[in-house]
Amino acid sequence: MSSSTMRRRGVCLVLSSAPGVGKTSVSRALLEMEPDLSLSISATTRARRPGELDGVHYFFRQPAEFDAMVERNELLEYARFLDRSYGTPRAPVEAALAEGRDVLFDIEWQGHRQLRDKLPGDVVGIHLLPPSLHELERRLRGRAQESEAEIARRLEVARAEIAHWTDFDHVLVNRDFDRTVAEVRAILHAARSARTRQPGLDAFVAGLLKG
Ligand code: 5GP
Numbered sequence: 149m150s151s152s153t154m155r156r157r158g159v160c161l162v163l164s165s166a167p168g169v170g171k172t173s174v175s176r177a178l179l180e181m182e183p184d185l186s187l188s189i190s191a192t193t194r195a196r197r198p199g200e201l202d203g204v205h206y207f208f209r210q211p212a213e214f215d216a217m218v219e220r221n222e223l224l225e226y227a228r229f230l231d232r233s234y235g236t237p238r239a240p241v242e243a244a245l246a247e248g249r250d251v252l253f254d255i256e257w258q259g260h261r262q263l264r265d266k267l268p269g270d271v272v273g274i275h276l277l278p279p280s281l282h283e284l285e286r287r288l289r290g291r292a293q294e295s296e297a298e299i300a301r302r303l304e305v306a307r308a309e310i311a312h313w314t315d316f317d318h319v320l321v322n323r324d325f326d327r328t329v330a331e332v333r334a335i336l337h338a339a340r341s342a343r344t345r346q347p348g349l350d351a352f353v354a355g356l357l358k359g
Pocket residue numbers: 165167190191194225226227229234235236254255256257258259260
């Protein structure tokens with residue numbers, strides 16, 4: 149076996165942040181740059197936003213359909229967020245990991261916790277922080293015409309998400325987009341070479357030592 153043909157187990161890269169910090173843009177850039185990385189498409193009961201496609205951005209489901217997926221144990225993790233359900237379909241993730249492909253998850257802290265329990269050793273968690281709450285508020289205001297009450301609610305949600313920063317392996321402050329993308333890529337690349345993700349190493353090293 150040569151080092152280049154050796155199979156490795158895929159990485160579960162979780163990118164979490166408060167809404168408005170920029171994780172969606174970072175994810176998009178990462179997916180363009182990393183051909184071995186694919187996005188886990190979640191199921192959700194929230195309404196489709198303009199421009200979103202079923203099966204591309206989310207699997208949009210009725211609450212009863214979502215509950216049936218939970219009943220059938222088809223979700224690796226699921227959580228409630230702003231009175232809606234969100235969850236990760238199990239089958240595509242398990243297939244990708246077994247084939248040595250990496251999966252990117254844009255999920256919140258409860259999902260990250262469950263994923264760590266379900267897939268011990270596979271998950272690398274990154275939390276993205278905003279440079280300041282003031283900056284976060286500015287970004288949230290820039291997104292849509294929303295009432296003061298809605299902005300206040302989003303800031304509350306943001307604080308709740310940030311409060312869980314200690315759950316994560318890595319914490320980055322998103323001051324500069326390109327730099328953040330480069331840092332996330334460096335974390336992914338380092339995770340790929342972890343000894344525990346290369347089950348073929350034993351045989352490879354044994355071969356090396358035999359000469
Ligand atoms: P949005 O509705 O803005 O697309 O997402 C709201 C929040 O739900 C975001 O923080 C996003 O990361 C999170 N989310 C999206 N999909 C999932 C999922 O499958 N599981 C969990 N736990 N959270 C998710």
